[in-house]
Amino acid sequence: MIKTDILIIGAGPTGLFTVFEAGLLKLKCHLIDALPQPGGQCSEIYPKKPIYDIPAYPEILAGDLTHKLIEQSKQFSPGFTLGERAETIEKQEDETFIVTTNKGTRHHAKIVAIAGGLGSFEPRKPLIPNIADFEDKGVEYIIKEPELYRDKKVVISGGGDSALDWAIFLFDIASEVTLIHRRNEFRGALDSVEKVQELKNLGKIRLITPAEVKGILGTDKVTGVAVQKEGEDAFIVDADHFIPLFGLSPKLGPIGNWGLDIEKNAIKVNNALDYQTNIPGVYAIGDVNTYPGKLKLILCGFHEATLMCQSAYKRIFPNKKYVMKYTTVGGVDGFDGTRKEAPKAVVKAIE
């Protein structure tokens, strides 16, 4: 079992900054995120897009903001459980919590901070009537283990970066890669588009456009897909695997069943004090919470995280006296043994 002081659910900007603020109070953090990498929406949806309202950054790319937040939190050695979704929460007799993920990883924490944004990202599933029957029997919405596709016939559908990147990655692992998209145009990094073009010209990737997968064939596992080009009859492409890559969309998910007060798909919190939910010891910060006047801005999430950590400290150490110290005055002592501090002024007489 993973043990920590504050268990943060969601590794987006708010969750990552919580690690820093908690670290200043000597509280250790562990983060859970359904995505395989930290950054939340900033790295999943718009890493290359600029943000203009991060204080002191006239302009910063969402992906760069994520990198800087990770850099800032590193000294406090956060733990990560990535690619897993927080599923259940159990309050213990001593008022601590055990949170278990969909893969059964258990986390024991004194405080739970939900920084879940719009929820956990789930793959968007194409509207093919029998697709659910083939999930994990040849249909995968996320590629976890590329070796699964060694010497197999793979059909990928989608027109974005992930479809292009995986087609490129899998062409010399799989025996056959077919890429199907509704348009002739792809939306992806220019070099990925050019690489696919090159592989297509070399006959290493089969491209079928503009076309759509309309059905899946097989009995207990995928044996092929029915593909239709606009205005033509459907035809069959033999396949062992069908990988639809149509992006991810966030769903509040299991957190919705934790007994928290939910309003408009967000968790109600006490904004007059500390962003605590109706369950003492469970906080909600960033885009996932709601209160009168709430704004879903990264900078508001940072503020909420800071106040939440103060409250968490008082809850863990009810009898300790605490005075907030400026980092410029007190310096920063990392859990990794590093120390940052302002240089001392030099006092020297002038002769």
Added chain:
Amino acid sequence: MQDINIKITDRNGVTHDVVAPTDMAMNLMEVVRSYELAEEGTIGICGGMAMCASCQCYVTSHHELPEMSDDEDAMLAEAFHVEDNSRLGCQIQMTSAINGLEVVLAPES
């Protein structure tokens, strides 16, 4: 500065007559959210960057809308439930030229 009238049919099939300002740099997705015509968290997920299709709608009146940007076009090419009259609400700005616009919100996907 004038307000315009728009008819929005929500995902439950209920049609709402709404008034939208043209001087607030608002787009259709934001109008839908300000009137709470779709559940929060199910529309405008990417914030209006044409990077998700949660604000997809069908334009049912005969207004001449500004042409689609490449971004919008590419996003719709990956969306579900797409029809010939599909647009992304976040890319439709409120201007006097679209007074009387009628749209139907596409299903959530």
